[in-house]
Amino acid sequence: MTNQTNSNIPYPDYALAQYSAYQTLVSSNLYELPINIKKLIRSYGIHIQTYTDFAKDCHISIDNVIFMCASKDGCTMKRSDGSYLLLYNDSIKSKGRIRYTLAHELGHYILKHHSKNNKIKISRGNFLKNLDKLEYNKLEQEANYFAKRFLVPLPIVDKITNKLNFIDVPILVNIFGITQQPANYIINELSKRRNRVYSYKESYQLNRKFQNFIANHYNNKTCLSCQYDYEVSFNFCPSCGQNFFIIPDFTNTTLLKLLRTTNSMNYPTLNLDAEGRIKDLCPICQNETLYGNYCQICGIDIINKCTGIKASNGGIFTSSLPCSTPLKGDARYCTDCGANSTFLENGLLKNWTDAP
Template sequence: MTSFTSQPEILTDYVDKDIFYKMIENKLSSLGITEQDYPLNSIKLAQKFYSNLQIEFLDFKSINIGGILFKHPNISSMALNKSRSKKGRNFDCMHELIHFWFHPETEYLCTYLSNNDIQRKKLEWHANEGAAHALMPKNLFIRKYKEFKGEISKLSDFFFVGERAIAYRILNLGLDDKFIFLEDVNRYILKKFSLRLCPSCQNHISNINSLYCGICGQYLDTIIIKGDEPMNYYGYELDTNLKLKTCPRCLNTNIDESRDSCHICGFYLYNDCSNEFCGVTKLPGDTRHCPQCGSSTTFVQANILKNWEDSLTWELNKLKYEQNLSMPNGQIKELPNWNDFLEFLALSGLVYTYKILENSTAKICGYTLVIYTPKNIFKEHIQLNDTLNIITENYNSIYNEEFYEIEVVCTDDFYPIHEEPTTSSYDDIPF
């Protein structure tokens, strides 16, 4: 039984391409054809399944004739052009098979010259589009296109159809527009595209010479140029020399211009490639992988930048947390005056309270004041009742913001928890 009963067997008009492709797929799968059978040999296929179809090879003298088909209830015959290549004949035979399967007329003379008969044009469109999909199924073709980096001769060998048919298929599926292979194409032409995104993490690739995505480390042999919105990933603010403004380890803000490392805790303040043979230094504050060699950067090695997936989860967890708190009135409010408030505490002589809040940020979500602190050490101090009372009284005295509760959160708490890998002892290392 075939699954074909819901579709009309005979086509006389244009059909939606997706529907037509589905019809072709159903036809092939009813014959037991799978991806393993590619490249598909259409002549063998016809000979195997249709004993009432005779195939002969004639010398038509003109290379513009693809094939001839006579359809008859008892015995049908097809003639293919001897003067065309084997690959060309593979396409021609599949073209005739489409007529054989789906079309009502009894005689077909198929040429590569343009046709003015409108009815004939429709049937020829079906036959070419159908043959293309049968011999080069869309999904398999896209996979192979990426695998072979768009090389037409390799695709032609894999699918066993002529290079012209391959080129037409690439244009027809719009692949030339979606993928550009950096090894084949002069990179400067990419400059005309305003938006180039990493295919795996959607990071905006601003430097056309990057070999690897700076966020996820994906090798950039293919780049999706158009499509989705770019993603932004968490990163650190750097000064004009690409050096950290605040030490992320000890939170020292008094950075010594003449030193590469924090003079309080010794933290290295630049984001460099960690591969000593590569030599790329001073990368942006959100870069996790070296754009030249793909190695992780010093920020990742020091664990102040997490991998892109954890960073994304972190952001989503934080947004979800804020949204849940905002339920009573739907409001999430940034507090741009938070730093002024902290200054006010310091000036009022509340030095301890100022100190533990110094690196915090705050938001009002619903009726809750959320205080974000970068370190757990501060969280314990802020959470004391006395401190919370001081914050509430002083904040309410200056700003007219309504909140009934305070929550203190360490920003690291939003990262996903991973199982600690079991640490191996030196005994396990074989010599």
């Protein structure tokens, strides 16, 4: 991690930026996602102020603050008493963009860009006369890299990907509170890794920090078609067989509430024993002693399984080899492939669009 010998060549030190981002997280008292960036910045004694408040305090216009900061997004100043003031433009509509700006400015602070270069002000996205352009670009790229790694630590992305069985741009946007642009960048980066296994020095510490939070969140998908909540590892909704869903998190509570209040479906279920067999009576013939795969009296499937039979939109049925995935008592559809379950085929569970 030594960059002493290269300090005159203005190449961005990405390794240092990543190391610093991860160390900042590890040593923080943050245990939840998305990262509470303001809380962390304040823990360093950095004063945060909006452009609006700063303009009011100084009796100047917002445009003047933008000019002073040489940035529409934000800047950090080292005051004469050695303390830091971080200003950000609160008229920016995107919360994700503001969070990125704050992380970028934190990066300048953590990477000691102000003191190293003895510059009063390093603003986001603008070239300043008093800094050599190459040197300025290097600092900007380091701060950007810090921001990306800090807001979206890759070991945590890997953990979440493992849990959800997939990762995409909307998920990154939701979970880490970032905008589409850095999310696209990260998805791109992940695809370049292909199947190689990556381990990071800080993986263990980072994972330990967020393990409780991840264990307690992102456990369900909510079906956008029938509003049913089902396990996050399922590919298809067991209630309606669709795969359009949201994963409830802090960004979609409004949508979720709307879904819940418009929901008039009921989701009947059959009680199954530990082996997945219908408990109590056969629902068709009331036979009391059930064992094996079929009711000994009426011959119906008493274990809910994939049939491999799927109805397409045109009402045409296709059939393939059934999966071996065990299904729960409420599953009308196979959670693995979306085919009809034996309980649905046999009329033990009604179609979800039918009245209860």
